[in-house]
Amino acid sequence: MINQQTAIYRILDANLDRAREGLRIVEEWCRFGLNDQETAASCKEMRQELASWHTLELRTARDTPNDVGTNLTHPKETQRESLEDLLQANICRIQEALRVLEEYAKLYDGEFAAGMKQLRYQVYTLESKLLGQNRFKLLNQCSLYLVTSGVDNIFTVIESALKGGLKLVQYRHKNQDDLVKLKEAYKIKQLCNNYGAIFIINDRIDIALAVNADGVHLGQTDCPVGLARQMLGSGKIIGKSTTNPQEMAKAISDGADYIGVGPVYETPTKVGKKATGLEYVRYAEANATIPWFAIGGIDSNNIRDVIKAGAKRVAVVREIMNAENPTEITKNLLKNF
Numbered sequence: 001m002i003n004q005q006t007a008i009y010r011i012l013d014a015n016l017d018r019a020r021e022g023l024r025i026v027e028e029w030c031r032f033g034l035n036d037q038e039t040a041a042s043c044k045e046m047r048q049e050l051a052s053w054h055t056l057e058l059r060t061a062r063d064t065p066n067d068v069g070t071n072l073t074h075p076k077e078t079q080r081e082s083l084e085d086l087l088q089a090n091i092c093r094i095q096e097a098l099r100v101l102e103e104y105a106k107l108y109d110g111e112f113a114a115g116m117k118q119l120r121y122q123v124y125t126l127e128s129k130l131l132g133q134n135r136f137k138l139l140n141q142c143s144l145y146l147v148t149s150g151v152d153n154i155f156t157v158i159e160s161a162l163k164g165g166l167k168l169v170q171y172r173h174k175n176q177d178d179l180v181k182l183k184e185a186y187k188i189k190q191l192c193n194n195y196g197a198i199f200i201i202n203d204r205i206d207i208a209l210a211v212n213a214d215g216v217h218l219g220q221t222d223c224p225v226g227l228a229r230q231m232l233g234s235g236k237i238i239g240k241s242t243t244n245p246q247e248m249a250k251a252i253s254d255g256a257d258y259i260g261v262g263p264v265y266e267t268p269t270k271v272g273k274k275a276t277g278l279e280y281v282r283y284a285e286a287n288a289t290i291p292w293f294a295i296g297g298i299d300s301n302n303i304r305d306v307i308k309a310g311a312k313r314v315a316v317v318r319e320i321m322n323a324e325n326p327t328e329i330t331k332n333l334l335k336n337f
Contacts, residue, residue, distance in 0.1 A: 009061035011104050016054045019097035019119075022090040023047045026126070029087060039129065046119055053112055082193050084131060088212055091127045095120060124233060132235030135214050138198055139237060139258060142168040143337040144330065145293050145315035147202070148188075149322075150176060155187055157326050162195040164330030170217050170239075170315075172202035185211045200239065205231055215239065215257070220247060225254035241295075243276055245283055252290055259288065260315060263296020264306060267317070278309040285310025300329070303336050312337070 027043035030036045080086040098120040105113035146161055147170045148154060158169060169192055171185050185201060189211045192199035200215050201208040205228055208216045215237025216228060228238050240251035241260040251259050261284045266275045275296065284292050294306050295315035306314055316333065323329040 006061050008104055008107055009058050010063065010067075012101060012108060013054070013058040013062050014067075015097040015100045015104075016050055016058065019094050019101065020047050020050050020054075022094035022097065023050070025090045026087060026094070026130070029083070030130075033083075039126070042122070042126065046122060049115065049119065053115065084134075085193070085212065087130055088127075091123065091131070094123050095127075098123065128234040130235075135198060135235070135237055136257065138167060138196075140291055142198065143313050144168065144333055145170065145295075145313065146320050146330075147172050147295070147315055147317045149173070149317050151321050154184065154321075155191065157321055157323075158188055159191050159195075160326035161320050161330045162191060162197055164327040165334050166320075166330050167195075167197045168200070169197055170200040170202055171213075172217075178207075181207055182210060185213065189213060198237065200237065208232065208236075217241070217260070218256075225251065225256050229255060243273070244280065245287070248284065248288060252288070256290065258291040258293065259284075260295045261288070261292050261311075262294055262315075264294050265297025265302065267297040278305065281306060281309040281311050300332060303333065307336055 023043050023046055027040050027047070030040040030043060080089065098116050102113050102116040102120065105116055144166060145168045146158070146166055148158065150173045151157060154173075162169075169188065171181075171188050173181060173184065176184075181204070185207050189199045191197075192214075198214045200217050201211075201213045202217050203219065203222050205216050205223060207213070209231070213236075216232065217239040218225065218228060219241045220243075225238055225240060232238065237257045238255070239258045239260065240247075240254070240256040242248040242251050243262070248259060248261070261276070261280055263273050263275050264278065264281060267273075273296075281294050284294075291313060292311075293313045293315040294309075294311040298306055298314050298316050299319040303314060314333075319333070320326050320329055
C-alpha cells in the first residue's frame with residue numbers, strides 16, 4: 001500500500017503538470033492564433049506561478065511506471081470537433097486540475113491551496129474572455145431562433161435550416177428519454193459546430209454540460225439563473241422565458257443573457273399559456289436592456305406584425321420544424337429583418 005504522504009505528493013505533482021500543460025495549449029493559441037499579447041502573458045504568468053509550487057519534493061514522488069492511470073483513455077480524447085472544442089477541453093482540464101490541487105494542498109500547504117483557488121478564478125475569467133465573447137457577439141447578431149420539436153427527421157430539418165442561414169438553435173424535446181436526448185443533443189451540437197451556430201439546451205443543465213452546449217434556456221419553474229451560472233460558468237449563455245414585465249425585470253436582474261418574450265400568439269407548444277399579444281412586445285422594445293426574442297405562434301403570416309411592434313429578434317418552432325423546405329422558409333424569415 002502506498003504511503004499516504006507519498007500519494008498526496010503524487011497527486012499534487014500530476015495535477016501541477018496537467019494544469020501547466022493545459023495552460024500552455026491555451027497560451028499558444030492566444031499568442032499565435034489571436035496575436036493577443038496580454039492574454040498570452042496572463043497564461044504564462046499562471047504557468048510560472050504553478051512552476052514555483054512544483055518543488056523537487058513533489059517531483060521525486062512521481063512513479064510513472066506504476067501509475068495505473070496512464071493507460072486510461074476515453075474516445076473523446078482522441079479527437080476535437082473544432083478549435084473551440086479544443087480550447088474548452090483544455091480550459092476544463094486546467095480548472096479540474098486546479099480544484100484537485102486546491103483540495104489536496106490543504107493537506108500539504110495552506111498557502112499553496114489558497115494560491116490554487118485564486119488561479120482557478122483567473123481561469124474562469126480566461127474562459128469567459130476566450131469562449132464567451134464569441135458566443136455573446138453572435139447571440140447579439142442573431143435575428144432568428146429555432147426551437148425544436150419532436151419530429152422524426154429532426155436532424156435533416158435542423159441542417160436544412162442551418163443551410164438557410166440559421167445561427168441559433170434550441171434543442172427542446174420534452175417527451176423523450178434522457179438517453180435519446182443525450183444522443184440527439186450531441187448530434188445537433190455537431191451540426192451547429194459545422195455551420196458556426198449557437199446551440200442551446202432547453203431546461204437541462206446536465207445535458208448542456210454533457211455535450212458542451214453553448215448554454216441553456218430556462219423556464220419560470222426551472223433552475224434559478226444564478227445557480228445555473230454557478231454550474232455553467234460565465235462563458236455560457238443563459239436564457240429565460242418571460243410572460244410579463246415583472247418576470248422580465250427579475251430575469252434581467254438575475255443575470256440572464258437574453259429573454260424570451262411571449263407567447264405572443266396562442267401556440268400548442270405552450271398549452272394553457274394565455275397569449276401576451278403584441279402589447280408585451282412593445283413593452284419589451286421600450287424596457288428590455290438585454291437581447292430578447294419574441295416567441296409563440298410566430299410564422300410567415302404574422303412575423304411582420306411582430307417586427308412592426310418592435311421585435312428585432314424572433315423565435316419560431318412549427319414554421320421551420322414542420323416545413324416542407326426548411327432552407328427556403330429560413331431564408332424567407334430572415335429577409336424580414
